[in-house]
Amino acid sequence: MIQDRDFEIFLATAPGQEDALCGEIRLKGFRQPRAVAGGVVIRGGWPEVYRANLWVRGANRILARIDTFRVIHLAQLDHRARLVPWASVLRPDIPFRVEASCTGSRIYHAGAAAERIENAIRKTVGAPCAPDAALIIRVRIDHDLCTISIDSSGELLHRRGHKQAVNRAPMRETMASLFLLQCGYDGNEPVFDPMCGSGTFVIEAAEIAARLNPGRSRHFAFELLANFDEAAWQKMREARSMRVPAARYYGSDRDAGAIAMSLANAERAGVTDYTHFQQTPISDIRPPCETPGLVIVNPPYGTRIGDKKALLPLYRALGRTLADHFTGWRVGLVTTESHLAHATGLPFLPNTAPIPHGGLRVTLFQTAPLP
Incomplete structure (x- = not known):
């Protein structure tokens, strides 16, 4: 079965389209959507992550926020990162990469922060880190608050999987x-x-x-996770409301x-x-x-x-x-x-x-x- 732990899910969109995306998510039946800068936040578990990727048209990517904690120096980040339950979501045989950003924080070097997260994953799970990996761990340190997310989408969601021919400067x-x-x-x-x-x-x-469903013709990064429930996902994909x-x-x-x-x-x-x-x-x-x-x-x-x-x-x-x-x-x-x-x-x-x-x-x- 899909692990149904409740956590925050962030659906990213272009700045200025947050309210429109929030309206779509509300119409799709997701609970308590809240527009924030750059996207919309909902709460749920992995079933909601699957559904959001499959159903939502306006989101660019969908992040599962698996942990949040305060950090003020790299040694603290190194220790705290090893306590994240990586083995519950990452597989030792699937490569990953880490992308980090730091804003208004005492940890200001994004590359050093990413390196600490990479080391924590390698030591706790054994998964290899690769610069071109399809599975991305996103780390944001904003005013000393570290948020660790898994990019559940992989390729940006405007790539529906069934549109191949495009003209110059197409509308996403x-x-x-x-x-x-x-x-x-x-x-x-x-x-x-x-x-x-x-x-x-x-x-x-x-x-x-x-x-x-906009995601009916493509694959997603969450299919590479340790907790991926293929049977539940196939049932979800095959449900028809056409x-x-x-x-x-x-x-x-x-x-x-x-x-x-x-x-x-x-x-x-x-x-x-x-x-x-x-x-x-x-x-x-x-x-x-x-x-x-x-x-x-x-x-x-x-x-x-x-x-x-x-x-x-x-x-x-x-x-x-x-x-x-x-x-x-x-x-x-x-x-x-x-x-x-x-x-x-x-x-x-x-x-x-x-x-x-x-x-x-x-x-x-x-x-x-x-x-």
């Missing part, structure tokens, strides 16, 4: 799912992305509507290569029956169905001043087409530049704070249903 699936949630999307209305790229928004919307969506999900792009990528990704995700993609320039887009829903789009941003100026006609054309033809549809637009967003002429509501994305800061601009 985790971030896209939270933007959909912030736009009020609940899986019961059509969604249209007129600059769909590799299809991220459309595929995420279809998966949400079909109640497909439904046939009430709406359909549409993408268009002027680039034929983008449409080919979107079609391939939708097929791998198993949502071909609920999605439709076609090659269309912005000036020619029209509502893909009679029932209004959500238009969500992540247009090019431009990385140099000249690029941004050259994008103004694209944003203006997008705004004119939506205003002229998409009565009753809400719009969500993600961009780095407020002046590009406002070049659309769309009646945006007050926007939320910018969010880090690929070295930039993006903002979600939203409208009410267009008149």
Whole structure:
């Protein structure tokens, strides 16, 4: 059986999306989610760790916090680290690596702190330390409080396992799912992305509507742990709550290569029956169905001043087409530049704070249903 000891579980997200992630976690039935800087904290045992990796769309990684204690010098850390119940979670035959950070603490050298934890694990469990190990022990010493966590996810969770073809600077699936949630999307209305790229928004919307678990196609680091319960995990994975969506999900792009990528990704995700993609320039887009829903789009941003100026006609054309033809549809637009967003002429509501994305800061601009 899975060990069900109660501990703190941290679900990380991009700064600025903590409240949206907390809302998703609450809807998924996890108890007492609490938004904190950089993510959401819940309490539970290893079953909740498994479920969070399998179910939650907006988290980047999920950390199981296995111990917390105060330390003020390295000798104390060395002693205290050997008291952590490593053998209950780590296997002697599975390599690990330690990543440490120190903030406002008397122990200020992260490398020295990581070395103490590595030594403690080697001496108590015998597991080898390797710089490229898939299993990561994360150590944070913040104002003399040391928190030791196991990264239960491994690869970042936006890597769903069924999306292979991507265009340049793609929107991460985790971030896209939270933007959909912030736009009020609940899986019961059509969604249209007129600059769909590799299809991220459309595929995420279809998966949400079909109640497909985001982690269904991949493996996780917790499968390498000593307490991994394969039978319980397989039962959890095989539990089905899939439904046939009430709406359909549409993408268009002027680039034929983008449409080919979107079609391939939708097929791998198993949502071909609920999605439709076609090659269309912005000036020619029209509502893909009679029932209004959500238009969500992540247009090019431009990385140099000249690029941004050259994008103004694209944003203006997008705004004119939506205003002229998409009565009753809400719009969500993600961009780095407020002046590009406002070049659309769309009646945006007050926007939320910018969010880090690929070295930039993006903002979600939203409208009410267009008149």
